[in-house]
Every structure is written in structure tokens, then in C-alpha cells.
Amino acid sequence: MTTLAFLFLPFATTADPWLAAAAIGAVVLASTTGEVLTAAAMKSIGDLDLIRARSGMTGAIRAVVTSPLFFAGVFFLAVAFFSLLFALNHLNLSLVAPASASLTLVTNAVAGKIFLKENVDRRRWAAAVLVCIGVYLLAH
Amino acid sequence: MVHHKLLPRQYLILSLVAVCAPLGDSCLARGMTAMPSISLAHPGALIAAVFTPWIAAGIALLIGFFASYLTALSWADLTFVLPATAFGNVIVALLSRFWLNEAISLERWAGILLITLGVSFVAQGPSLTQHPAPIAEEPLPEETVATGGQR
Numbered sequence: 001m002t003t004l005a006f007l008f009l010p011f012a013t014t015a016d017p018w019l020a021a022a023a024i025g026a027v028v029l030a031s032t033t034g035e036v037l038t039a040a041a042m043k044s045i046g047d048l049d050l051i052r053a054r055s056g057m058t059g060a061i062r063a064v065v066t067s068p069l070f071f072a073g074v075f076f077l078a079v080a081f082f083s084l085l086f087a088l089n090h091l092n093l094s095l096v097a098p099a100s101a102s103l104t105l106v107t108n109a110v111a112g113k114i115f116l117k118e119n120v121d122r123r124r125w126a127a128a129v130l131v132c133i134g135v136y137l138l139a140h
Numbered sequence: 141m142v143h144h145k146l147l148p149r150q151y152l153i154l155s156l157v158a159v160c161a162p163l164g165d166s167c168l169a170r171g172m173t174a175m176p177s178i179s180l181a182h183p184g185a186l187i188a189a190v191f192t193p194w195i196a197a198g199i200a201l202l203i204g205f206f207a208s209y210l211t212a213l214s215w216a217d218l219t220f221v222l223p224a225t226a227f228g229n230v231i232v233a234l235l236s237r238f239w240l241n242e243a244i245s246l247e248r249w250a251g252i253l254l255i256t257l258g259v260s261f262v263a264q265g266p267s268l269t270q271h272p273a274p275i276a277e278e279p280l281p282e283e284t285v286a287t288g289g290q291r
Contacts, residue, residue: 064210116269131222131223
């Protein structure tokens with residue numbers, strides 16, 4: 001949702017590098033936490049396609065919205081969004097959007113391995129790094 | 141043990157994840173830049189903005205993105221789904237090149253190449269990590285799904 005950030009572009013100014021690092025760090029940290037919690041919630045709920053086949057769309061929606069982990073995830077995704085807005089208040093979009101989007105890919109690979117116990121093999125590490133650089137080049 | 145192969149329907153969900161997010165963002169950006177600037181003194185204008193065609197389309201696409209993203213996370217690893225999400229940016233860049241005839245700089249072509257390469261790496265591997273003991277510790281054998289207690 002980084003393009004949403006365009007709306008706040010008029011406020012963008014330059015700032016010192018420490019603030020920049022702290023602001024981008026906050027975005028990356030909050031969104032990684034949010035993604036990991038959401039992913040954990042969905043894993044604990046189970047295959048949504050199967051749930052929908054068994055108990056319909058309402059059953060699937062109920063399974064999601066009754067999960068506390070899911071709301072914890074959404075909460076941190078919201079925190080990430082507002083820290084992005086805060087970051088844009090002080091920094092340029094052309095720095096914040098690509099930097100946070102691409103760094104998040106790498107931190108998610110690390111967090112996925114540690115917290116979700118995902119099998120992040122050499123292939124996925126390579127992908128995380130390549131996509132990270134790619135997103136930066138594409139969005140910059 | 142099981143090498144998770146995705147069903148055609150699951151590929152469809154993943155492509156929805158990839159396409160809906162950047163298209164939704166673009167619709168929002170297009171709708172908002174076309175509007176006269178909104179000041180914080182008149183927040184009502186933001187509510188009205190929701191009902192303009194571009195913004196409404198953008199919101200619908202982002203809802204579609206979130207629904208398919210959650211669905212994908214229910215049967216695939218986070219580290220498998222995220223590169224797919226990033227691939228959407230490539231699709232949008234290519235669309236803007238060949239459909240809107242926008243120029244793409246050499247730097248962006250390099251970005252497109254790297255993302256595509258990364259996604260193809262991940263796509264060759266398994267989509268889901270098999271844990272020896274499932275996280276939801278329920279001894280139910282009838283299905284691998286743990287709908288457990290949630291419903």
C-alpha cells in the first residue's frame with residue numbers, strides 16, 4: 001500500500017540520517033511483526049479453501065475474524081501504516097517506499113525462519129535478496 | 141515429505157495477490173491526484189472521495205488483495221507468498237510499458253529482471269514447510285487442517 005503514500009507527498013522534507021533510519025526501522029519492524037502474526041494466524045486456522053468448501057464463505061470469514069492472532073497481526077499492520085505516514089512526514093517518498101518495501105522482504109525471511117519455523121533454504125534466501133534489490137530498483 | 145504442488149486454483153489465488161495490490165494502489169493514487177487537495181479542516185471530503193469511481197475501484201481491489209493474501213497464507217509459507225506479492229510490481233511495470241506506452245529506465249528493467257529471477261527461484265521449491273508435529277497440537281487425523289476451536 002505504499003502508493004497511498006503519494007497523498008502525503010506535499011509534507012515531505014529532508015531530515016537527518018538518524019531520524020531516517022529510525023523511521024524506516026519502525027515501519028520495517030511493525031510490518032514484519034504484522035506479517036508474521038497474520039501468517040501464524042492463517043496457519044493455525046487452516047486451509048481456507050477447505051473451510052469454505054465445508055462451511056461456506058460465512059464459515060471461512062468467521063474462522064478468520066474469531067482468531068485473536070489475526071487481530072494482533074492487523075493491529076501491527078495498522079501501526080506499520082501509520083509509521084509509514086509519520087516517516088513520510090519527514091522523508092521523501094522515493095526513499096521511504098522502496099527502502100521499507102525491500103527491507104521488509106529480508107526481515108520477513110529472517111522472522112519466518114525464526115518464528116514461523118519456515119524452511120528458508122538457500123533458494124528462498126537468494127530470492128529474498130534478489131527481490132529486495134529488485135523492488136528497490138523498480139520503485140526508486 | 142510431501143512435496144507441495146499447488147493446484148491451478150491456488151495459482152489463481154497467488155496471481156490475484158500479485159495483481160490486486162499494485163492495481164489497487166494505482167487506482168487510489170490516480171483517484172486522489174485527480175481530486176482537489178483535501179485539507180484536514182474538511183475531513184468530510186475524504187468520505188466523499190471513497191465514492192468516486194477510481195477510489196472505489198481501488199478499495200475493492202485492495203479488499204480482494206487482502207482476502208486472497210489471507211487465503212494464500214492459509215496454505216503456503218509467508219516466505220513463499222511475499223515474493224509473489226512483489227511480482228505484482230513487475231506485472232504493473234510491464235502493463236504500463238506495453239499498454240500505456242510509458243518508458244522504463246534501464247534501472248527499472250534491472251529491477252524487473254531481479255524480481256523475476258527471485259520469484260522463479262522460490263516457485264521451484266515447495267510452497268509449504270512440513271512440520272513433524274503440527275503447530276496446532278490436535279491429534280485429528282481426518283484432515284491436515286486444524287479448524288480447531290475457531291469455529
